[in-house]
Amino acid sequence: MLTDRQLFLLQLxxxxxxxxxxxxxxxxxxxxxxxHFSPATIRNELADLEEMGFLEKTHLSSGRVPSEKGYRFYxxxxxxxxxxxxxxxxxxxxxxxxxxSEKEExxxxxxxxxxxxxxxxxxxxxxxxxxxxLKHIQMVKLNQTxxxxxxxxxxxxxxxxxxxxxKSIRAEDIEKIINILNxxxxxxxxxxxxxxxxxxxxxxxxxxxxxxxxxxxMLQESLTMDDPExxxxxxxxxxxxxxxxxxVKKIISLLNVLEGKEIVHEIMSMPATGLxxxxxxxxxxxxxxxxxxxxxxxxxxxxxxxxxxxxxPKRMAYPRVVTxxxxxxxxxxxxxxx
Amino acid sequence: MLTDRQLFLLQLxxxxxxxxxxxxxxxxxxxxxxxHFSPATIRNELADLEEMGFLEKTHLSSGRVPSEKGYRFYxxxxxxxxxxxxxxxxxxxxxxxxxxSEKEExxxxxxxxxxxxxxxxxxxxxxxxxxxxLKHIQMVKLNQTxxxxxxxxxxxxxxxxxxxxxKSIRAEDIEKIINILNxxxxxxxxxxxxxxxxxxxxxxxxxxxxxxxxxxxMLQESLTMDDPExxxxxxxxxxxxxxxxxxVKKIISLLNVLEGKEIVHEIMSMPATGLxxxxxxxxxxxxxxxxxxxxxxxxxxxxxxxxxxxxxPKRMAYPRVVTxxxxxxxxxxxxxxx
DNA sequence: AATTAGCACTCGGATAGATCGAGTGCTAAC
DNA sequence: GTTAGCACTCGATCTATCCGAGTGCTAATT
Numbered sequence: 001m002l003t004d005r006q007l008f009l010l011q012l013x014x015x016x017x018x019x020x021x022x023x024x025x026x027x028x029x030x031x032x033x034x035x036h037f038s039p040a041t042i043r044n045e046l047a048d049l050e051e052m053g054f055l056e057k058t059h060l061s062s063g064r065v066p067s068e069k070g071y072r073f074y075x076x077x078x079x080x081x082x083x084x085x086x087x088x089x090x091x092x093x094x095x096x097x098x099x100x101s102e103k104e105e106x107x108x109x110x111x112x113x114x115x116x117x118x119x120x121x122x123x124x125x126x127x128x129x130x131x132x133x134l135k136h137i138q139m140v141k142l143n144q145t146x147x148x149x150x151x152x153x154x155x156x157x158x159x160x161x162x163x164x165x166x167k168s169i170r171a172e173d174i175e176k177i178i179n180i181l182n183x184x185x186x187x188x189x190x191x192x193x194x195x196x197x198x199x200x201x202x203x204x205x206x207x208x209x210x211x212x213x214x215x216x217x218m219l220q221e222s223l224t225m226d227d228p229e230x231x232x233x234x235x236x237x238x239x240x241x242x243x244x245x246x247x248v249k250k251i252i253s254l255l256n257v258l259e260g261k262e263i264v265h266e267i268m269s270m271p272a273t274g275l276x277x278x279x280x281x282x283x284x285x286x287x288x289x290x291x292x293x294x295x296x297x298x299x300x301x302x303x304x305x306x307x308x309x310x311x312x313p314k315r316m317a318y319p320r321v322v323t324x325x326x327x328x329x330x331x332x333x334x335x336x337x338x
Numbered sequence: 339m340l341t342d343r344q345l346f347l348l349q350l351x352x353x354x355x356x357x358x359x360x361x362x363x364x365x366x367x368x369x370x371x372x373x374h375f376s377p378a379t380i381r382n383e384l385a386d387l388e389e390m391g392f393l394e395k396t397h398l399s400s401g402r403v404p405s406e407k408g409y410r411f412y413x414x415x416x417x418x419x420x421x422x423x424x425x426x427x428x429x430x431x432x433x434x435x436x437x438x439s440e441k442e443e444x445x446x447x448x449x450x451x452x453x454x455x456x457x458x459x460x461x462x463x464x465x466x467x468x469x470x471x472l473k474h475i476q477m478v479k480l481n482q483t484x485x486x487x488x489x490x491x492x493x494x495x496x497x498x499x500x501x502x503x504x505k506s507i508r509a510e511d512i513e514k515i516i517n518i519l520n521x522x523x524x525x526x527x528x529x530x531x532x533x534x535x536x537x538x539x540x541x542x543x544x545x546x547x548x549x550x551x552x553x554x555x556m557l558q559e560s561l562t563m564d565d566p567e568x569x570x571x572x573x574x575x576x577x578x579x580x581x582x583x584x585x586v587k588k589i590i591s592l593l594n595v596l597e598g599k600e601i602v603h604e605i606m607s608m609p610a611t612g613l614x615x616x617x618x619x620x621x622x623x624x625x626x627x628x629x630x631x632x633x634x635x636x637x638x639x640x641x642x643x644x645x646x647x648x649x650x651p652k653r654m655a656y657p658r659v660v661t662x663x664x665x666x667x668x669x670x671x672x673x674x675x676x
Numbered sequence: 677a678a679t680t681a682g683c684a685c686t687c688g689g690a691t692a693g694a695t696c697g698a699g700t701g702c703t704a705a706c
Numbered sequence: 707g708t709t710a711g712c713a714c715t716c717g718a719t720c721t722a723t724c725c726g727a728g729t730g731c732t733a734a735t736t
Contacts, residue, residue: 025699040709043700061700061715101499101560136478140490148494152478156486158498161439222439237593240586248584255575363728378680381729399686399729 002052005037009045010054011078014066018315021243023063068280068314071292075277075318082319084327092117092327096335103156103336108232110298110308110332115235117328118321120312121258125267126230127155127305130191137181139163139174147174149222153190155300161222166214176208177215193223229264230306242313244290257287258311267309270295275326280314292316298329300336308332340390343375347383348392349416352404356653359581361401406618406652409630413615413656420657422665430455430665434673441494441674446570448636448646448670453573455666456659458650459596463605464568465643468529470495475519477501477512485512487560491528493638499560504552514546515553531561567602568644580651582628595625596649605647608633613664618652630654636667638674646670 002010009029016024026042029035035042046064049055054070057063066074084092095113100106107124114122132153141147145167151159165174184201185193197219206212236258245251257263266285270276275296281289288311295309308329310321340348347367354362364377364384373380384402387393392408395401404412422430433451438444445462452460470491479485483505489497503512522539523531535557544550574596583589595601604623608614613634619627626649633647646667648659 023699027699038709040701040711041707044708047701057700059699059716061698062717063699099559101501101562103500135480138476138478138488140474140476142473142490142492142494146494148490148496150476150488150490150496152480152486152488152498154480156480156484156500158486158488158496160490160496162441162494163439221437224439237590237597240590240593246586248578248586248589251586251589252575252578255578259575361728365727376680378682378730379678382679385730395729397687397728399727400688401728 002049006045006049007078009042010049010066010070010074013046013055013064014070014074014078017065018317021315023058023065025063028063066315068282071279071314072282075279079318079322081323084323088117089327092331096331100335104230104232106332106335107230107306108234110328111232111234114308114310114324114328115238117324118310118312118317119235119238119241120310120316120321121233121235121239123234123258123263123267123309123311124232125264125307125309126232127157128229129153129157129159129225131189132157133187133189134185134193135187137178137185139178141171141174151190154187155305159225163218163222165218166211168211169215170210173209173211173215177205177219180204180208181219190225193225194220197223231264233258239291239312242315244313244315250290253287254291257285263288263311266293267295267307270307270309272297272304272307275322277318277322290314292318294318294321294325296325296329298332298336300333302337305336340387344383344387345416347380348387348404348408348412351384351393351402352408352412352416355403356655359653361396361403363401366401404653406620409617409652409656410620413617417656417660419661422661426455427665430669434669438673442568442570444670444673445568445644446572448666449570449572452646452648452662452666453576455662456648456650456655457573457576457579458648458654458659459571459573459577461572461596461601461605461647461649462570463602463645463647464570465493465495466567467491467495467497467563469527471525471527472523472531473525475516475523477516479509479512489528492525493643497563501556501560503556504549506549507553508548511547511549511553515543515557518542518546519557528563531563532558535561569602571596577629577650580653582651582653588628591625592629595623601626601649604631605633605645608645608647610642610645611635613660615656615660628652630656632656632659632663634663634667636670636674638671640675643674 012029012032013024016028026039026046029042030039046055050057050064053067054073055064056067058065092113095109107126111122111124132155134151135154136152138150139147140150145164147163147165149161149163180201185196188196202216205216209215236255239245239254240251245254262285266283269284270278275294278293280292283291283293290313291311292314293309293311295307297304297307299305308325310325312321350367350370351362354366364380367373367380368377384393388395388402391405392411393402394405396403430451433447445464449460449462470493472489473492474490476488477485478488483502485501485503487499487501518539523534526534540554543554547553574593577583577592578589583592600623604621607622608616613632616631618630621629621631628651629649630652631647631649633645635642635645637643646663648663650659
């Protein structure tokens with residue numbers, strides 16, 4: 001039930017506000033070449049849009065600013081994805097020119113690219129450790145009592161744990177243990193490791209290994225997986241340059257939110273497929289009421305792997321960010337899959 | 339040649355300024371119970387101290403503030419190390435209660451403890467990767483063409499590299515290669531790996547392995563070590579709460595410095611033994627002219643491993659930080675060594 | 677000779693008006 | 707339906723003023 005002219009004006013106003021960060025008045029809209037009606041007409045239209053809840057004023061006689069409802073409408077109906085210039089596409093590709101020897105590095109670089117090109121903050125969630133499956137397990141002895149237990153997963157992720165083994169243990173025993181583990185635990189999801197260890201392995205172990213109890217304790221401990229998420233964050237400071245965050249208190253509270261774990265939960269609460277936008281209070285997390293969150297996902301060979309997120313002010317360059325996050329997540333998927 | 343009274347007043351003034359962050363006037367000093375002379379006398383003394391360069395005024399009729407020379411003198415001659423309360427020692431120990439399965443985690447937690455207890459920013463430098471020696475090397479095949487190369491060092495650090503191998507390669511070949519590498523490269527410093535590979539290994543390899551060239555290329559690439567330093571930083575945001583950084587521009591520039599690599603070089607330029615303090619412009623790095631840097635080192639079984647640093651405003655609680663950084667680095671060394 | 681009381685002076689910070697300009701809503705004319 | 711005109715609002719900026727915490731200097735006191 002918005003007239004074409006109202007749609008047009010709403011779009012103009014959001015676009016204008018996004019770059020200027022100042023409330024937009026009727027005069028400044030009327031000045032544009034593509035607007036052929038007077039400030040007074042515009043005032044009337046804007047008053048209507050305000051009445052419908054799409055716009056707000058910061059004070060009685062100020063210009064207008066989009067409300068959250070306004071942004072939502074804009075994002076849902078007026079957002080025309082922007083094309084990246086060839087230069088920019090080239091620059092992005094350039095960031096991926098080098099060979100990546102670790103998957104983590106690839107993800108980290110993606111976060112960097114995204115934060116640099118959007119000028120907002122990028123957060124990448126890696127695959128959940130718990131969902132991976134064990135591919136191979138290995139023990140390296142460092143000295144008489146210490147060693148490193150290495151766990152390689154099907155996705156090529158490597159976890160390592162410092163272990164202290166009982167003095168009584170012999171080198172052959174260690175080898176035996178590792179063989180048993182590799183034999184019995186291949187392709188078991190990490191979250192099941194401990195359970196399997198207790199159920200299926202303890203029997204075999206008891207037969208072959210001296211000092212059974214101590215060894216089991218040691219393994220028990222080493223196979224505890226904590227770190228539930230891998231997080232790569234880049235461009236935290238970008239947000240500080242935004243005019244809406246010139247207040248030191250806001251800066252502190254926002255930075256603290258970005259450091260914390262809650263932001264990860266917020267991101268994980270986004271639908272797990274496709275591109276999604278949460279504007280201001282649509283986010284459930286306190287502290288980012290004035291921010292918008294855009295997420296999409298990336299994968300590796302068809303398998304969903306993790307989430308890409310950009311967080312910036314509500315007054316965000318939505319078209320550009322949408323295009324960028326989409327492009328970058330595709331490049332990442334491509335790179336991971338090949 | 340400062341009189342006792344001047345020493346006393348300088349100490350009082352620094353202590354006062356450190357907690358209040360306000361220029362200190364003669365009246366407020368005279369009010370103290372342990373001061374038995376009048377504001378006028380104090381003014382005379384402070385004027386002398388100022389003339390000698392230990393104090394400064396922010397404007398003509400303001401109270402006094404320590405100059406860098408003043409801080410330096412304070413740190414060198416007046417610093418009385420503070421004792422931690424039993425509660426605090428308990429709290430610190432408490433942070434280390436859990437078992438650490440990775441050395442990195444232990445260092446990370448130490449950074450956290452230090453930043454929390456000092457309320458400044460803690461930066462820990464891990465051991466230089468390049469100085470470590472190879473303990474064991476291992477390849478895990480993920481699928482037909484991809485695998486993970488795992489490098490374990492003598493310090494128990496684990497590096498992993500994604501590799502793509504030529505299709506022609508056979509499982510036995512991989513095993514042979516790894517055996518050769520382990521045989522020839524044990525205890526070789528990481529920075530020599532590539533050179534050794536070319537010199538000593540290529541001959542053996544040529545004899546035993548088909549598709550020699552491709553394999554060598556693959557290994558060549560995998561044994562390139564980049565990441566020269568491990569950095570753990572905690573409490574970046576603590577500094578923001580300090581009254582001297584209430585200016586958004588300062589915040590941004592300081593945070594950018596803390597993100598950057600230069601701060602690592604600055605820390606590495608500190609003497610490699612004992613506890614050291616650099617005040618304000620004594621730091622060569624632009625952007626931390628208003629900060630002080632305190633560093634010491636930690637080790638593992640007698641072997642120097644890395645550096646602990648705290649960065650805060652020049653107006654820093656030196657006695658407390660010195661005690662804390664010392665305590666914490668000892669605990670870390672203890673934990674690593676045992 | 678060292679200390680201190682007294683006093684004029686300085687300067688930053690807070691407070692209160694005055695002014696300006698960009699904006700609005702409303703009414704009446706086009 | 708559109709627009710010109712006008713009274714009105716409110717934040718931002720500037721200015722003047724005042725206050726208080728501080729100083730340095732001089733002269734009196736110990």
